[in-house]
Ligand SMILES: Nc1ncnc2c1ncn2[C@@H]1O[C@H](COP(=O)(O)OP(=O)(O)OP(=O)(O)O)[C@@H](O)[C@H]1O
């Protein structure tokens with residue numbers, strides 16, 4: 001039990017140091033842009049692919065069940081767009097980024113720790129948080145927000161097409177329904193969620209990377225743990241944020 | 250120059266260093282021998298503040314550094330260079346940049362000075378023509394030598410070597426041992442070398458310290474150690490003696 005307290009404490013310690021060096025030390029601009037390119041451009045097609053299928057499944061499943069229960073699926077376009085904007089877009093994006101970017105960061109930082117590169121940085125008076133964590137933190141946060149907007153738009157677009165093709169609701173009917181159910185602030189809330197998710201992923205990955213134990217299995221378990229904990233944190237944060245936002249409606 | 254007083258380091262419940270007392274004078278070459286996992290690397294890392302001791306004192310150049318902050322350690326790290334057990338080269342930088350990086354961080358030099366110091370350091374470890382390669386493109390032995398060059402290029406007063414020759418061929422091993430000896434004679438560099446290479450310890454060390462289970466079990470000049478009563482020391486020596494005998498037989502031509 002005490003080890004859990006100690007781990008949480010050292011995570012908070014890392015957050016504190018990160019915030020301090022975020023404001024007090026210069027940013028490695030070039031590295032940040034390289035990371036942003038890796039996060040955003042590299043993950044774009046995976047996310048587009050996944051959210052399209054998420055949209056298709058949402059539409060078809062809800063239509064099937066609505067027809068069974070209330071013999072009518074006219075509510076589907078509205079509900080689907082609500083679900084997409086409030087939950088799917090941000091959460092699917094974040095979970096995909098966790099497995100692609102988060103795992104990569106944990107493995108990279110972990111192997112730098114194991115091969116003493118982090119010690120070598122410290123020997124030169126370089127703060128590993130400023131050097132490694134901050135660029136990844138900023139890049140993943142921005143990347144997640146951008147990708148979240150893209151994912152939402154693509155997802156809604158895919159939902160619209162599938163409603164048109166399969167359910168027979170024309171795009172104008174879809175948009176009318178959507179207009180009744182969702183507002184612009186839903187997109188804003190979604191992006192705010194993405195911002196929190198985007199900060200969580202590199203923090204957790206670097207936390208496990210920095211405390212990676214030596215040996216190849218050390219890097220492996222740092223990667224696994226970072227993905228597991230980041231995923232859990234995202235689901236949990238999503239609950240907290242949705243609950244908080246519900247006061248604004 | 251460098252002194253440890255009752256140094257204790259624990260990881261959780263395990264005590265790795267159990268009260269180390271050791272004094273090293275300027276210009277001296279001290280070898281640390283010991284079986285795997287006895288805390289040799291941990292001792293070196295404590296010296297430059299990469300790990301923090303749980304008790305005891307570390308004196309460097311008349312300063313007690315164990316309680317220093319990360320920021321205060323910066324000047325100690327300029328004074329004490331460390332060559333890690335792993336090559337620890339930065340993957341994303343070229344060989345040239347790996348060495349130049351530290352020079353840029355620690356000193357304000359012109360590009361031409363940096364370039365000449367990088368090339369001089371690479372020549373010391375017998376490496377040519379790979380300035381633009383990345384660490385992943387050169388062999389492990391070369392990486393180790395570049396890592397040595399990276400630290401030597403900073404010209405620190407104290408050099409801590411963590412197994413600098415492990416995994417290298419005999420020719421390079423000799424070259425590196427000569428280099429350690431040269432640095433101590435010409436620049437009066439103090440060297441603390443963790444090594445398993447007993448014959449070379451006997452030939453270039455001023456003093457040899459033998460570690461076991463986080464304690465110093467014996468220390469002395471090579472000559473004194475040859476007459477040691479401690480079992481571990483004798484085991485370490487047995488192989489080296491054999492090799493030395495073998496070498497002299499080869500020279501005399503009596504080995505078939
Ligand atoms: N950061 C750390 N966290 C926890 N335990 C550690 C850490 N670093 C080292 N240890 C433990 O301390 C002990 C001594 O390690 P150290 O690396 O100093 O051994 P060594 O004498 O250098 O051995 P080798 O010759 O294999 O390099 C080992 O049992 C190791 O597991």
Ligand SMILES: [Mg+2]
Pocket residue numbers: 289290291334411
């Ligand atoms: Mg070691």
